[in-house]
Structures are given as C-alpha cells and as structure tokens.
Amino acid sequence: MRAAFITEKESIEIREVETPEPGPDQVRVRVDYVGICGSDLHYYYEGANGAFVVKEPLIPGHELSGRIDLDPQGEWEPGTGVTVHPARFGDSQPGIEDEPHLWPNGSYLGSASTWPHTQGALSEHLIVERSMIRLLPDALPVRRAVLAEPLAVALHGVSKARNEVAGARVLITGSGPIGLLSIAAALDAGAASVTATDVLEGPLQRAKDMGASSVINVAEEEV
Secondary structure, eight states: OEEEEEEETTEEEEEEOOOOOOOTTEEEEEEEEEEOOHHHHHHHHHSEETTEEOOSOBOOOOEEEEEEEEOTTSSSOTTOEEEEOOEEOOOOOTTOTTOGGGOTTOEETTBSSSSSOBOOSOBSEEEEEGGGEEEOOTTSOHHHHTTHHHHHHHHHHHHHTHHHHTTSEEEEEOOSHHHHHHHHHHHHTTOSEEEEEESSHHHHHHHHHTTOSEEEETTTSOO
16 A cells, blocks of 8 residues: 655655554554644654654554445444544543543554654555544545544534533634634534634635634734
C-alpha cells in the first residue's frame, strides 16, 4: 500500500509499504478521506508539534473516514462506512476514572508524542482497535464523515456551556473549520443568534453560509 511519511521539516514522501494485517480485536480500514489538522501542518512545516518532535518517519492524519476492509471476527462486512476515534486511552487513575482522555500512557493517531511514533491515517489502509470504530448512518456519506472528529471538538466546546447557549447570543471567534462547525453546534444547541469573527472575507462568507446571523472582520472593525 502507499503511505505518506513526514521525514523531517518540510519533507514528505510517498512510500510503498506492506499492507498491515489486523491482530486480535483489530480491524483494517480502507481509508477514503483524511482531513488536515493544524497539528499535521506543524509536523510538516516545523518538524514538530510543540514538544513532540518527529524523530522517525511519521504518517500524519487523525481525521479520517473510510470503509471496513477486513474484520477477522466477521461482524462488519467489507465496505461498511466508518470513521475512527483517533485516541487509544492509557491507564486509568483514581479520581479521573470517567475522564479517559486524561489517563497517562495513551496515544493518538498521527502523533510523535510516543516512541515509537503512533502512525496515522494518511495511507491506503489503517489498523485500529475495534473499540475505535464508529459506524456511519446509512444517510451519511463517507466524504462528509471525515469531519466527524473536528465536529466532535465543536460539540464538546458547546456542551461545556450548553445550559448557557440555548436562547443566547453566541460569539464564535475565528471562522476556520472548527469555528464553522462551532456555528452549527451552537445553532443546534438552540442559540438565538451567532456572530462570527475572522480577519479574512472568505471565511466570513462561509460563516454566513453556515448560518451565522452576523459577521465581523476584526482586521477592519473593533468588537
């Protein structure tokens, strides 16, 4: 199969590698779409994402959708549309049993935070644990499902203030992908109106298209 590897700062290579075989309690996904996160751009342009430095060739990508390619247990048919929860949780700790994202020794697809690095989804096939699979509704196209992970970020943010969003006027600062999805999440939570900001007209137009009541170019107007 082919996979894209970030080898160092501003260097990416497409390589032919062996198609992986799933182990116990794993499945193989045929990757159809991969989103490009800001962290992926940091790995490419800087060779690092904060303190996480690329020390070996890294396959980026944690926003993905695709189809089941091989399920050794036979539960899911080949071609079944899926997206993937990109985190593998670590070791539960007292006091945070219900917050697995805080457990130490976890890992994340396409991340140099571990050694060896945790390879990501920018490849033709990906092996993941069954627990990471999220089946798609029949009505949801695989192409749209690639937004599941960034949409989850937006939904999580709105959920933190859900009791205050319904009926309120909401300000979304920044109209990039997460901001645009946050507009949709806020409206779904019952916001009376949403104002979006950005420094470029293109994103502001997209914010309007997503349902923002008003937009502000903060490069030209004071808030």
